[in-house]
Amino acid sequence: MRGGLQAYCRECSAEYYRQRQEAKGRTVREKLLVPLGHKHCRGCDEVKPHSEWHRKSSAPDGLASRCKACKAAAGPADHLRRKYGLTPAELDAMIAEQRGICCICLAAPAEHVDHCHETGRVRGVLCFSCNAALGQFKDRPDVIRRAATYVEGNAWKPTLVAPGVYQLPS
Structure with missing residues (x-):
């Protein structure tokens, strides 16, 4: 109202609210004295x-x-549900399906959920190092392919075009 007061007292207003919610089929918790x-x-x-x-x-x-x-x-269960939409049982099933090892390095135990940062879709369970590496590469397949080429030693080797003329890869 104009003077800053409500038309009904606190108890009457609460009762009216309760009646409206029950008419809608909702339940209202009882207020506890704490x-x-x-x-x-x-x-x-x-x-x-x-x-x-x-x-x-x-x-x-x-x-x-x-x-x-x-x-x-x-x-932990709440985090899995909120972030990935998984239950602990679903996570355990994914790890068992991968035989408990990381999908990428095939050596370390799978402990970290990997997901696409654009869609939020869960891809699998990885070890800490592989999951962190994908995150550092920003989930970009072209960058990951260049990194693999670099590690294999083929990325920056010059090719001989003519005698004494070398071309660096672009």
Whole structure:
């Protein structure tokens, strides 16, 4: 309203909101009474002191949405799901399909998920070195081919065009 006040009190407004959400078929969580210096974790459904939470400056209360224990428990699996859309079981199946070794060097254990940075599609599981090398080459096949040619020793060898005249490859 003009004076900065709402037309209804906080409790009536909350009840009206609840009724509208239930009419839409949605459920609204019950508001918990949490003591000062504590916060409710949605992951484990417990009320814990602020010391059990990571700091998060963008959150209204300055704390993360899940407690440290829940975040640690969901850490690797949550990362796989968010970044690559994989479950731990799917990752294990990919590694087993590759017999546990890197697809490129065929020597080191496969531990790092490789994906296309343009499409986000998962290509396979590589060792750290091979995955980092692809990242350094920016996933460009032409650069990778030139690198292979260079390593094979053919890249900068001059070719004899005429007696005493050499041509460098372009």
